[in-house]
Amino acid sequence: MNARDIRSLDVGMLRTFDALMRERSVSRAAQRLFLSQPAVSASLTRLREVFGDPLFTRMPHGVAPTARAEALAPQVEQLLAGMARLLEPQQDFDPATSNRIFRVAGSDFASRWLLAPLSRELVEAGSAIRILWEPTQTGSIAERLRKGEIDLAVIARIHRPQDMQTEVLYEDHYVYVTRRDHPQAGEPVTLESFCAVPQVFLGYGTSTLDDLIDEELARRGMRRHAQLAVSSFGQILHQLRCSDHAAVLGRRVAQAFASELAIRALPLELPRYQSMVCWDGGSSGDVGVEWLRGGVVGISVSGALA
Structure with a gap:
């Protein structure tokens, strides 16, 4: 040239x-x-x-x-x-003077508790920053972070990833949910009823949770009715409201909709999971990404996730 x-x-x-x-x-x-x-x-x-x-x-x-x-x-x-x-000046990041575009991957439930407080801060600062929220189901999170396709990810995992930097936001356990007026809502959940009632899943076939459940049932010679696989928590909740389906959800997800759901203990032992914010180690010197990560952690510490 x-x-x-x-x-x-x-x-x-x-x-x-x-x-x-x-x-x-x-x-x-x-x-x-x-x-x-x-x-x-x-x-x-x-x-x-x-x-x-x-x-x-x-x-x-x-x-x-x-x-x-x-x-x-x-x-x-x-x-x-x-x-x-x-x-980017190597000093405290000032959202009021930045016009960066930040890309965050996470579930629709994570966006529900993160985007409102983050956007309030940006509006109050008069910031031109834009945040693009993307689903996590497409491609490897670690690879997308490494390539710079996303700046942060907010994910829930049973096993903490080793191929990216992480900070735990909270730890929780899984519960069994149906709509409040489900025919079996007032009964304890047994292994037999757990297998009999059709279930709706988040990305079934690609999650450690589903593999663990199916392996545990298989050891007992049982199999559940895995009927619908969807791509968002919003779809799961809509299906629960409109049908006799059940789902296995994190307790905090279920509690956010406790007025609509019957929340009961699972009939089998499952490991706890952690919600965490993830970033690539190569971005550690990026003051903008550090500011955004600090904002996500701050929302968690403030109790907004309870």
Whole structure:
């Protein structure tokens, strides 16, 4: 690239390139950057002129990077990371003067108790910070943190992950729930009734919890009626309200909807779980991520999760 080309390149164009590499779609890249699709398309046109290459070719369901784009991708990623470190003052992070976009992965239940207090703080500070909340079901959390696709994750696990940095927010146990007027709501839960009543799950087939339950039942020669697998706690609660299904939930999740649910002890022993905030070790010097992590921990300490 000659000197004229370098002067034609700006940070916004690099961010567009990076978003297109990650999303492989102009519309999704626009959403990621909080820009319009025409703005992203215009930035891509300028990128093509600067690099003298199409960079991304149109496909039936998005765009595909050219060989030139694939070669540029790691260099652009490194440049953006270096600029972020350069531009963030190495002192206390001030949300009032920042316009960063933070990406957090977590369940809809975690967003229920985190986003309201976080957004209140941002409004009170007059901050231009934007927070994008994403589901945790897509891809490895540790890998997404390492690549910078997300800044933080808020997850619940029986076993504490070893491939990322973590801080425990709270520890809890599992309970058995149905709607309050369920035909069996007033009866103790036995292994037989636990297996007989159809259950709704969060991402069944991908969780340690479900594996543990099924293994424990199998040792006793029993099997439960695993009928519906969904992707959010909101879907579980809707199904419980509208049917005779049951679910195994964390106690704090169930207690948040205690007016609607019959909450009972499980008929089998399960390990406790921990809710935790996770981040990549490489971001430890990022004062913005440290501020956000501190805010999440602070909400937990304040008792907002009780």
